[in-house]
Amino acid sequence: SNHLRCKPHSEASVTLATHKLHHNxxxxxxxxxxxxxxxxxxxxxxxxxxxxxxxxxxxxxxxxAFLHSNHRHVITQQPFIHEQARTSSFRFTPNPEMMMSENTALFSSSLPLEPAAESAPLVEFPPPLTSIQRTKRAIEFYKRVLPVLAAYKAKEIELKFKKLTKEEEEKVWADLDEWGSTVISDTIQDMKGFYVKTGQVIGTRVDLFPEAYTSKLQELQDGIESMPFEMVESVIRQELLDGAPLSELFSSFETEPLGAASIAQVHKATLLDGRTVAVKLQRPNVEPKLLGDVANLKRISKALADSLPVDYYTVFCELGDALERELDFLSEAQAMRKLKLAISDNGVAQGGPPVNVPLPIGELVSKRVLVMDFVEGVPLNRIGEKMKERGIEPGSPESKIAGLRIINSLAQAFARMTFGSGFVHSDPHPGNIFIGEGGKVSLIDCGQFKALSRTQRAQFAELVLAVAEYQETDPSDLFHAKKKLAKLVREFGVTFREGKEEDDDLAASVALLLFGNADQEMPGGYSTNELSDQSPVKLVASFPQELVLQCRATVLLKGIAKKLGVPFSLANVWRESCQLALDTTSKPVMPIWGKEMSAGEAIAVKAPVDTGKVQFRQIAKLIKLWGKGKAKRFMERVIKKLPPDTRSKVLAKVIKRQERKLEGKK
Known part of the structure; x- marks a missing residue:
């Protein structure tokens, strides 16, 4: 046996061991x-x-296969898989003749695959980090980040004793932001793990953080350093093919990844039957780092619970559970099927699916590799570049119309998930949202998801409707609307710091922060800026763990709307879906993913119960939908024929009308 130990790559200290057997x-x-x-x-x-x-x-x-520390798994076409069934192995039987050859092929993204011969290199997936290793990572992170925080505090004190003009002071802060954002970005890129997840969220919050930070950290959404192709090949052969060459499954395989994120990277490939697919594979060393970082944060937040302004322990517990699911691509494959059905379900909305969700390809799924439908398009975080290439400038009427379409499609999809099926994609950051031709939106990376009970869905619906009602109430008559909001927030299970338990202004502000307009005036002088000393978030003592991811999704959606520069109110967009959800709460409904699916993945949708009576409301909605569709297509044709100046004026009028509608003005 010939054992080769490769030099550790910067991504991971991964051992590749190969062996040759002389069959001749x-x-x-x-x-x-x-x-x-x-x-x-x-x-x-x-x-x-x-x-x-x-x-x-x-x-x-x-x-x-005994030599491998992991098992191959199989996803069946069944809607549910028993836990024992998840441990069954998918064993691929290679062509024996190809296993007898002595040469290993080198793959090129521009050439079809040639048969490879050697047994697949073994990729060792590291064990969980020890307590000492976790502590070392935490020390390294804070050693690099604390000087940045100290520099901001020192500069704040220094400027109090200096007389600078507004322009000079802005220049000082801009220089500090540039330095600080570079240090933070480099630290996250070097250490990876859970810190990447944190950086991704910061990158979407243009409403909270300086441009220097958001511009650098948004690269974390799909621009992490990629794994070398040798490692990619080894992981796929080990996970899916029992060591057989890639040519047994793919006719071509691009060596350069389409994107590289915190947990996995994705490659474009073509199956032997001609289908174009996306192949997602997990980084070998990511699991110990991610779970180790979360364990650190849980330990610290629990020890400092009395000193921290927010109950971070509950938040990190929920995120830890979500990350364990995200690291299992078998769970993600199941989630993709469920989300596809949830978004296609007509239980709380009319019309076709507002967004697309790719599906896994048959049984080509393991714990660390997932082969799925290929989605054409560009990530949302790069849509601005594509618009510029087409001559559409940021802030122009055309740009705002495109932004409104994107955010409305996402909002409608999340309405169906939240209030229809109760199965929700909880990580809609811009790197997980693809925009195709014609503005078609696709949701990818379904690793983070959350299931809501019928009671939780009803609570959400009531709260969102109360926020919409508050936003439409005359400012001089907000007392009762505020009382209602505060009552619903407490029923959610949210508690507040000592002395603030009965503060209705505070409780109502939390609801408005989650579901209200971005520029909504808060009661009691509270601020919509989550980093402000007047933020209501800082007075929250505890938040129900099961709702953390759902609220995270709403915050990310609001951040996307802000980045696109369009007015947006979740409460107004979700109102109809919330009302329909409450109307059907008392009726027993089978979960959408529990319904029978055809072999061709036909979408099952909820149908109204046949009572023998004409349901006028449903007929009226169908007629209205049909009329809207006809009018929309007609207006699009008319607008395209208008001169450029006239077209811009018309689109500007449309945007103003949409803004008034989203703000709840009549």
Whole structure:
């Protein structure tokens, strides 16, 4: 056996061990050769010979998979899989002739794959970090980040004693932002793990953080350093093919990734049957770092619970659970199917699916590799560049119309998920949202999701409707609307710091922060800026763990709307869906993903109960939808024929009308 230990890559200290078996030796002479070599060899050579013999025995018995620390898994077409069924193995039987060749192929993104021959290199997935290793990571992170925080505090004190003009002071802060954002970005890129997740959220919050930070950290959404292709090849062959070459499954495979994120990277490939697919594979060393970082944060937040302004322990517990699911691509494949059905369900909205969700390809799924439909388009965080290429400037009427379409599609999709099926995608950051031709929106990366009970859905619906009602109430008559909001927030299970338990202004402000307009005036003088000393978030003592991810999704949606520069109110967009959800709360409804699916993945949708009576409200909605569709297509054709100046004026009028509608003005 020939063992090769590769030099550790910067991404991970991953050991690649390969072995060759000389299948062309006559079986009768093989035992004699081994015996002769064993007698004449030294101590170290004897160990090598015994190891080789073990490899041969294991190979002959077909149990070489025992050498792998992980198992191959299978996703069936069934809506649900019993926990025991999840441990069943998908074993791929390679072509024996290809396994006998001596040469390993090198793959090129521009060339079809040639048969490779050697047994697949073994990729060792590291064990969980020890307590000492976790502590070292935490020390390293804070050693690099604390000087940045100290620099901001020192500069704040320094400027109190200096007389600078407004322009000079802005220049000082801009220089500090540029330095600080570079340090933070480099630290996250170097350490990866959970810190990448934190950076991704900061990158979407243009309403909270300086441009220097958001512009650098948004690169974390799909621009992390990628794994070398040798490692990519090894992971796929080990996880899906039992060591067989990629050419047994793919006719071509692009060596350059489409994107590289915190947990995985994605490559474009073509199956032997001609289908174009996306292949997502997990970084070998990411799991210990992610879970170790979360364990650190949970330990720190629990120890400092009395000193911290927010109940971070609950937040990190929920995020830790979500990350464990995200690291299991079997769970993600199940979630993709459920989300596809949830978004296509007509239980709380009319019309076709507002967004697309790719599906896994048959049984080509394991814990760390997922083969799925390929989605054409560009990530939302790069849509501005694409618009500029087409001559559409940021802030122009055309740009705002496109932004409104994107955010409305996302909002409608999340309305169906939240209030229809109760199965929600909880990580809609711009790197997970693709925009295709014609503005078609696709949701990818379904690793983070949350299931809501019918009671929780009803609570959400009531709260969102109360926010919409508050926003439309005359400012001089907000007392009762505020009382209602505060009552619903407390029923959610949100508690507040000592002395603020009965503060209705505070409780109502939390609801408005989550679901209200971005520029909504808060009662009691509270601020919409979450980093402000007057933020209502800083007075929250505890938040129900099961609702953390749902609220995270709403915050990300509001951040996307802000980045697109369009007016947006979740409460107004979700109003109709909330009302329909409350109307059907008392009726028993089968979960959408529990309904039977055809072999061709046909979408099952909820149908009204046949009572023998004409349901006028449903007929009226269908007629209204049909009329809107006809009018929309007609107006699009008319607008395209207008001169450029006139078209811009018309679109500007449309935007103003949409803004008034979203603000709840009549």
């Amino acid at each position: 030796r006559p079986e009768k002479t093989l035992p004699l050769q081994i015996l002769y070599s064993f007698i004449s060899a030294g101590k170290r050579m004897k160990i090598a010979i015994v190891t080789s013999l073990l490899f041969v025995l294991l190979e002959n018995k077909g149990t070489n």
